Amino acid sequence: SKMEELHRQGYSDLRPDTISYSSVINAWAKNRENGAAQRAETILNHMLKLHNGGREDCSPNTVVFNTVIDAWAKSRDKNAYDRA
Secondary structure (H helix, E strand, O other): OHHHHHHHOOOHHHOOOHHHHHHHHHHHHHOOOOOHHHHHHHHHHHHHHHHHOOOHHHOOOHHHHHHHHHHHHHOOOOOHHHHO
16 A cells, blocks of 8 residues: 555654554445455455554454445445355
8 A cells, every 4th residue: 555655665654554444444345336345355354464464553353344344245246245
């Protein structure tokens, strides 16, 4: 993400965390575009990878998981209900 890139370039105050990732996931969950739910899930999986790698500030919470489930439930993508 752009925030991650800027953080790597030395902008220490732009390190993404649970709140920033959650905001992006929420935006994708509200989007009716094809692939939006998949984008939300991809970000969730990225958060899990970061958290499992030691980034405690990227811990997905119940709200994040529920938002991704909701994104799939409202998605028009093929197999969306199975994903939810």
